[in-house]
Amino acid sequence: MSKLTGLCDAIQAIPDRASLGLGGNTLNRAPMAAVMELARQKKQGLRLIKTAGGMDVDLLCLAGCVATVDAGFVSCETRYGLCRHYRKAVESGAVMANEHACYTVISALRAASYGIPFMPVRGLQITDLVAVNDYFAPVADPFTGETLYAVRALRPMVSILHAHVADEAGNALIEGPLYDDILLSRASETVIVTAERIVGPDYFTNREIKANIPHFLVSAVVHAPRGAWPNACYQAYGVGDEAVRSFLALTTADQLPQWLERRL
Amino acid sequence: MMRACDIMAVCMARLIRDGETVFHGVSSPLPMVATLLAKAHHAPHAVHLNIPGGVDPHAPRLSDITSAGEELWHGAQAAFPLQEVFDLSMRGGLDVAFLSGVQFDRMGGVNASVIGSYAKPKVRLPGGAGSAVLIPTAKRAIIWRTKHDVRTFPPQLDFLTARGNVSDIITPLCVFSMFEGELILRSIHPTSSIQEVAASTGFPIRYLSLVTTPPPTDREMRLLEDIDPADVRNIEFR
Numbered sequence: 032m033s034k035l036t037g038l039c040d041a042i043q044a045i046p047d048r049a050s051l052g053l054g055g056n057t058l059n060r061a062p063m064a065a066v067m068e069l070a071r072q073k074k075q076g077l078r079l080i081k082t083a084g085g086m087d088v089d090l091l092c093l094a095g096c097v098a099t100v101d102a103g104f105v106s107c108e109t110r111y112g113l114c115r116h117y118r119k120a121v122e123s124g125a126v127m128a129n130e131h132a133c134y135t136v137i138s139a140l141r142a143a144s145y146g147i148p149f150m151p152v153r154g155l156q157i158t159d160l161v162a163v164n165d166y167f168a169p170v171a172d173p174f175t176g177e178t179l180y181a182v183r184a185l186r187p188m189v190s191i192l193h194a195h196v197a198d199e200a201g202n203a204l205i206e207g208p209l210y211d212d213i214l215l216s217r218a219s220e221t222v223i224v225t226a227e228r229i230v231g232p233d234y235f236t237n238r239e240i241k242a243n244i245p246h247f248l249v250s251a252v253v254h255a256p257r258g259a260w261p262n263a264c265y266q267a268y269g270v271g272d273e274a275v276r277s278f279l280a281l282t283t284a285d286q287l288p289q290w291l292e293r294r295l
Numbered sequence: 296m297m298r299a300c301d302i303m304a305v306c307m308a309r310l311i312r313d314g315e316t317v318f319h320g321v322s323s324p325l326p327m328v329a330t331l332l333a334k335a336h337h338a339p340h341a342v343h344l345n346i347p348g349g350v351d352p353h354a355p356r357l358s359d360i361t362s363a364g365e366e367l368w369h370g371a372q373a374a375f376p377l378q379e380v381f382d383l384s385m386r387g388g389l390d391v392a393f394l395s396g397v398q399f400d401r402m403g404g405v406n407a408s409v410i411g412s413y414a415k416p417k418v419r420l421p422g423g424a425g426s427a428v429l430i431p432t433a434k435r436a437i438i439w440r441t442k443h444d445v446r447t448f449p450p451q452l453d454f455l456t457a458r459g460n461v462s463d464i465i466t467p468l469c470v471f472s473m474f475e476g477e478l479i480l481r482s483i484h485p486t487s488s489i490q491e492v493a494a495s496t497g498f499p500i501r502y503l504s505l506v507t508t509p510p511p512t513d514r515e516m517r518l519l520e521d522i523d524p525a526d527v528r529n530i531e532f533r
Contacts, residue, residue: 056346056363056377057321082377083321083346083363083424106421108322109530110360113421121419128419130408132427133320134381153385154428157458163413208347208368209376265365 033199034252041223041251042068045189048076048098052140052190052219053087054212055262057108058270060205061087062193062225064258067291070094080140080187082133082211086262086275089114093287097126101166101185103133111275130160135167135182137211142184144217155180190219193259194244195267197226201249202235202242207265209243216244225255227267297510299467300325300529302484303439304519305511306465307393308332310437311341315390318344318380318433320424323362325439326393328519328528331355335518344383348376357527381425384432392433394426395440398452401498403461403473405430405438406452413454423456431459438464441531445497467532468492470508477501482508 042065045051055061066087069077076098079088083104091097093116100121105114105128120126131139138150151170161167161180170181192212194203203224205212216222224244229252235242257264261271261278274294281290307329311317315338319326330343334351343351346363349371356366375383383389396407397420405426411417430436436459440447443466464471464478469492472481480502483492493500511519519528 058361059364102422104321104422104424106322108361109324118419122416124415130422132423133425134428137378137381152428154431156431158427159455160427207365214378263364270360
């Protein structure tokens, strides 16, 4: 059964207010083509989940698509600096930043992937993050009584991951640094894969290296060459400097549609 | 002229001991360079861990765009990505974590979250990344910050992102170390003075003795040039 769809149709299937896991890390291999399409379709109330977000989170905040961001870190790193649109959206109260330690996002996704409601973690002993967030709570080890901190499970309704190779059935291979993409694929209710290259049904059968995302977890496959750009994609392309700079220079949401047009 | 980025990179590298497991994350150009310098200089068996997961990347072509990119994967021999680095720290196996923030207090507390209230902050900061779990669990959390003023070292934090095993804080002016639960001045860089450090810090400075940071040696500077010809270590000052 072919799951190959156009980008527009794949994104249309995501409802407003969906919890949405995004692959990649900061300016590395976020599914930017899909992120830009979410902005074009003016999604509302998305609840973003990611260990370390960058331009993806910032763009969706500028587009007014976001209700909450569960992340440990949101920045475009040192050359480009802070995510100003995210920052402004949080400071104005339009977006709620649910700050995690990156590991607590991982732990919350692990809990979802294990089918359990929470995950105990070490750390978080001395932090104001526990007092101000309802997704952290002290929990006693039932065997020793030791206090640990529980992190509530995060189960994204859908995750969008950008892969190097996928077949029409949904088997997908991400090469190089995997970041949290594989975990997201296991923790989410379903996965949309955008891929640099679509291959035939026997591609993985005849190779030593198998897909690291199996078809049955995937609901849609989109052929999206340069689908992470202007993020970097392992061994395919680097960060698009002009595109990142011109995006970060936008000051108001009404400038975004024109910027998006130029990316098509 | 002695540049702040060079003295900071050298100070951070000198804190890494041979054989230690060392992790840095995103937005961490100076820790990335310092880890490579330590391995080239005095700690060849230090283990360089990073987000993409390339263990001990060999001679990476450093990028000023990211410290979590594919250059730290090429030339590595083993894969050990972020999730496993955190697990390692949780079970007591991570010796050094390099972290940063925006405010630091006298007790080694770190704020990387907000200025003002959490729910509707005056300034939303990027967030503590791994700090809230790594600072309490890594054996030593080494902090670097390229700003040193009274807002960076206030008497009181706006928000406590983490407290725990902070061992040292490296700034463009000096090195602080934790001693009996308090930050003390460990050394002042040759480019600064006790007067400048005191005037730039929002709490009283304590020290056991006034020490000047030994300047980078010729060998350290040569190695820095080899490791980082593109001067990635200076990007936070540009």
